[in-house]
Amino acid sequence: MINDQVWNTGLLLNDYIIKMDTYQKEMLQRINDIRITSAEFQRLKTLEKKRNILVLTESGCRDSLMNLPILAKIVEAAPCINLKLFTRSENRELTEFFALKGIHNIPVFWVMNDDFSYCGHWVERPKPAYRKIEEWKKENPEYDLIKSDMNISEAERVILIKPWSEKLLDEMWNWYDTELQSDTIIEIQNILLS
Numbered sequence: 001m002i003n004d005q006v007w008n009t010g011l012l013l014n015d016y017i018i019k020m021d022t023y024q025k026e027m028l029q030r031i032n033d034i035r036i037t038s039a040e041f042q043r044l045k046t047l048e049k050k051r052n053i054l055v056l057t058e059s060g061c062r063d064s065l066m067n068l069p070i071l072a073k074i075v076e077a078a079p080c081i082n083l084k085l086f087t088r089s090e091n092r093e094l095t096e097f098f099a100l101k102g103i104h105n106i107p108v109f110w111v112m113n114d115d116f117s118y119c120g121h122w123v124e125r126p127k128p129a130y131r132k133i134e135e136w137k138k139e140n141p142e143y144d145l146i147k148s149d150m151n152i153s154e155a156e157r158v159i160l161i162k163p164w165s166e167k168l169l170d171e172m173w174n175w176y177d178t179e180l181q182s183d184t185i186i187e188i189q190n191i192l193l194s
Contacts, residue, residue, distance in 0.1 A: 001093075001094075001097045002054060002094075002112065007052060007116065009086075011085045013083060013085060016057075016085040016087075019059075020059035021059055021060075022059045022060035023062075024059065026065055030066070030173075031069040031072055031073075034073050034181065036070075036074075036181075036185060040077070040182070041077045047080055047081070049080065051080065051082070051111055051113065051119065051192055052081075052111075052112045052113070052116065053075070053082070053110065054094075054109075055085045055107055055109055056087075056108040057087065057088065061106050062165075063105075065169075066125070066172055067126075068107060070176075071083070078192070103121070105124040108121060109121060109122040109123075109191075111188075111191050119194055120191035120194055121191070122188055125180075125184075126180055128180060132171075132175050136171055140167070142164060143168065146161045147161060
């Protein structure tokens, strides 16, 4: 399914950011602020195998906001990596391709060799982040109550959930700045080295 024709329709990171209709300012800030350690940089710089990473995402996805800038820094450090981005809502065939593989969440970082053969994939967030999200939801049960309340309209839900979503985003930002960024780098680097 994924070949050079599909690959060539993807967006470069800057073109994707220009098209973003949600979190554009935050994405630019995260890309500007994120730093990888010198040890991480040196390991990534030594990668020799050329890799293509196809990203399926949406601009309103908090996990993409947290992890796409980290991937951008990985690509900066490893010149043998090429990156193309695809918006899920505009790429039904790719979305179906991933769904057939049991992948329904975003972002999807689909790692391929130079000939587009599969190397591995990474989805949504690093493993330790799942625990942090669950703990946050237990401490803030209103978030899930609002999301699952079928007695309110979608417009009301958006208004009611907004302060909770903003609170979660702030927490996530802190988690990534203090520890989860390294987890993301390690997980992606392990795929790149396979």
